[in-house]
Each structure stands twice: as C-alpha cells, then as structure tokens.
Amino acid sequence: MARTWGAKISRAPLHSARARVWCAASSALWLSHIRKTHAMSHASALITIMTKAARKAARGLVRDFGEVQELQVSKKGVADFVSLADHRAEQVIYEELSVARPKYGFVMEERGEIEGVDNSNRWIVDPLDGTTNFLHGLPQFAISIALERDRQPFAGVVYNPVTDELFWAEKGAGAFLNDRRIRVSERSDLSECVFACGLPFAGRPGRERALKEAERVLEQTAGVRRFGSAALDLAFVAAGRFDAFWERDLNIWDVAAGALIVREAGGMVSDIEGGAKFLTEGSILAANANLHTSAKALLSDG
Numbered sequence: 001m002a003r004t005w006g007a008k009i010s011r012a013p014l015h016s017a018r019a020r021v022w023c024a025a026s027s028a029l030w031l032s033h034i035r036k037t038h039a040m041s042h043a044s045a046l047i048t049i050m051t052k053a054a055r056k057a058a059r060g061l062v063r064d065f066g067e068v069q070e071l072q073v074s075k076k077g078v079a080d081f082v083s084l085a086d087h088r089a090e091q092v093i094y095e096e097l098s099v100a101r102p103k104y105g106f107v108m109e110e111r112g113e114i115e116g117v118d119n120s121n122r123w124i125v126d127p128l129d130g131t132t133n134f135l136h137g138l139p140q141f142a143i144s145i146a147l148e149r150d151r152q153p154f155a156g157v158v159y160n161p162v163t164d165e166l167f168w169a170e171k172g173a174g175a176f177l178n179d180r181r182i183r184v185s186e187r188s189d190l191s192e193c194v195f196a197c198g199l200p201f202a203g204r205p206g207r208e209r210a211l212k213e214a215e216r217v218l219e220q221t222a223g224v225r226r227f228g229s230a231a232l233d234l235a236f237v238a239a240g241r242f243d244a245f246w247e248r249d250l251n252i253w254d255v256a257a258g259a260l261i262v263r264e265a266g267g268m269v270s271d272i273e274g275g276a277k278f279l280t281e282g283s284i285l286a287a288n289a290n291l292h293t294s295a296k297a298l299l300s301d302g
Contacts, residue, residue, distance in 0.1 A: 011247065034163045046147065047168055049156040053096035054143045056076075056206030057089040057127060058161030061143070064088075065134060065162065085134065089127035097123050097145075103149075109253050122148050126253040130229030139163065144231040146256035151267055153279075156257030167235035169264035174240050184253075184267040185240040187292035190220045190298070196233040199226055206248055213246070213299050220298060230284075234258025237286045238265035244287035244295045247249065252279050261285065268292040272299055 042150045043051070064085035090110050097104070101123075110126045114121060118169050123145065126136060130141030139162035147155040149171075157169040158260030167182070169175040175182050187193050187196045195217050217224050225242065227233060231254060238261045255278060259269045270276060272283040287295045 018134055043168070044155075044170055044173070046155050047157070047170055049097065049100040050145050050147070050155060051159075051166065051168065053093045053100075054145055054157050054159040054166070056096055056160075058090040058159060060088050060092065060159050061085055061128065061141075062135075065137075065139070080197075081092065086128040086131060093125050093145065095141070097125075101161055102138075107148075107252060109251070121154075122151050124148055124153075124253050124256040126231065126251075129231040129254060130227075131179055133228045138228070140227050140229055140232060142229055142231045142235075144253065144257045146253075146260065148256060153256050154258035156260040158231045158257050158261060160232060161287065165235075167238060167258075167261050169238075169261040171260065171264070173264070175261045175265035177239055182239045182265050183264065184238060184265050184288040186288065186290060187243050188288075188294075190291075190294060191222060193195050193221050193243035193291060194223050194225060195221055195295070196227060196236065196242045196245040198227045198228075198233070198250070200249065203250065210248065229287055230254040231258045234262050234284075237267055237288075238262045244281075244285070244291055246285045246295070246299055248272065248283040250282050250284060255284050259284065262286045270296070272296070278279055 019238050038135065067078055087110060090108055094106065094108065101121070103116055103118040105118070105122035106114040106125065107122060108114070109127065111265040126144040128141060129144050134141045139160070141160065143159045143161070145152050145157045153171070155170045156168065159165070167175070197214060199210050199212070199214065214224055214235070230247055230250055233242065234243045234255065237245050238258070259278065260262070262269050266289065267286055268289050269278060270287045270292070271281050274283045275281075278284040285292070285296060285299065
C-alpha cells in the first residue's frame with residue numbers, strides 16, 4: 001500500500017503540486033488574517049497600517065512563490081536578481097502606504113529614494129528580502145517595512161508570508177511575534193550560543209574576511225547559520241531563536257525594521273565595530289545584552 005501511494009505521488013504533475021502549495025498557503029494566510037485582526041487589536045494605528053500593507057503584498061508573493069519556476073526575472077547585477085514578484089509587492093506597499101500617509105517619503109529597494117512633504121518621516125521598504133531563497137523555492141524570505149522618524153527607526157514590521165510569522169515593534173512599546181510578546185535570549189556563554197550571519201556570494205567583495213570571521217565564531221560557539229534573509233535573521237534574534245547576528249555590506253532597507261525589533265525585544269544593535277552607524281555604514285551586529293561585547297570582540301580583526 002505504501003509503495004502504491006508513493007508511486008502515485010511521484011507521477012503527480014509538478015505544477016499541480018505547486019498549485020496545492022499556493023492554495024494551502026493562500027488559505028492559511030487569509031484565515032490567519034481573520035484570526036489575528038482581533039488578536040492584534042492592541043497594536044497602534046501605525047502598526048495596523050504597516051501590517052495591512054505587508055499582508056496585502058504578501059498575497060501576491062505567496063501566489064508567485066507557488067509558481068516560482070515560471071517567474072520572469074531580470075538581472076541587475078552579478079548574482080543579484082529582481083523578480084517580477086519583487087516589483088509587484090513593492091508597488092502594492094507603495095500604494096497602500098501612500099494612501100495612509102501621503103506626506104511621508106520613501107526609501108525603497110527598487111524605486112530608490114522618494115522625497116516626501118514631511119521631512120521627518122519616511123518609509124523604508126524591502127518588498128522581498130531573501131530573493132535568492134524565493135527563486136529557489138526556499139520559504140525563508142520576508143517583507144520588511146520600517147518607519148524612520150527623524151532618521152531613527154520608529155516602527156518596524158518583518159513578515160514571512162509562508163510561515164505567517166509577523167514580527168513587529170514600535171519604539172517604546174516592546175516587540176511582538178503575531179500577538180505574543182518576544183524577548184531576546186539570555187545566554188552569555190559563547191559555547192552555548194548560535195550565531196547567524198550573511199556571507200558574500202559570487203561577485204561580491206569581502207568573502208575572505210567573512211570566512212575568517214565565521215571560522216572564529218565556529219571555533220567558540222554552538223554553531224553558525226546562514227539563512228539568507230537579514231530581516232528574518234534579526235527578527236529571530238529578537239525572538240531568542242538566534243543569540244547573535246552579524247553581516248557586512250547591507251543596505252538600510254535590509255536592517256531598519258529588524259534592528260528596531262531587536263532593540264524593542266531587549267537586544268543591542270550596532271555596527272560590527274560597536275558604533276551606531278549600522279544604518280549607513282552597511283555592517284550590523286545584533287545580540288542580547290549579555291553577549292554583545294564578547295560577540296564584537298570575537299568578530300574583531302585583532
């Protein structure tokens with residue numbers, strides 16, 4: 001019986017399997033939205049606006065993820081691809097946030113910077129963080145939306161539409177995963193800690209330094225993970241799943257939302273050298289307060 005069932009599965013058309021993935025994910029997404037509308041009733045109007053934009057864009061991403069092999073893609077750099085799904089999601093987010101806050105500016109991965117009438121507030125948007133994962137059918141990608149107020153992250157949302165995990169925070173109000181409050185881990189012993197990182201892929205500089213950093217971390221910790229989405233890596237630090245995360249050569253849209261979520265979850269965020277320029281200098285180190293200093297020392301070239 002088991003062999004016959006397995007044979008039936010192996011003959012099933014691949015597009016049918018993708019359709020089932022899309023239908024299941026879409027149904028789960030919609031049902032979850034209904035359930036969480038009430039559960040997140042304590043969220044502010046600002047977070048509600050951001051969440052609505054993320055969830056609306058997510059519907060298209062889930063659909064396209066189910067048909068990932070058929071996506072049309074355009075090349076914009078060495079090993080750096082932008083999918084049609086990426087552009088569609090950004091358009092949805094842009095329209096939703098523009099209606100809700102028409103005077104705010106934008107910094108978006110695809111559109112670049114759009115100046116607003118209100119110079120104090122601007123949205124920072126990555127419509128698809130983890131594009132390579134997405135294109136390879138790996139369900140580790142996210143929509144990242146931050147509100148920057150007076151050049152500092154004020155609110156952030158990181159949403160994985162496949163797992164339906166919505167990480168969010170607003171300055172001074174704590175950090176949440178869906179309707180549950182989250183905190184960073186308490187671990188301080190490096191031998192018990194799991195770090196996450198980003199490593200340069202083909203055509204990107206800094207590989208030798210990154211590998212040396214990873215080797216030093218591997219020698220003293222419980223392990224290193226490279227999942228391919230900085231926004232989710234930061235969210236996982238906030239939720240205590242990772243104890244620390246580091247990466248270089250990032251953009252502001254990769255880290256703005258996640259960094260705020262880590263801080264509101266009780267963690268510390270800096271550039272890798274320990275300074276405060278992680279939004280502009282491209283490197284970031286996020287960890288719980290017990291670990292941050294030793295993590296910085298571990299990554300130093302000395």
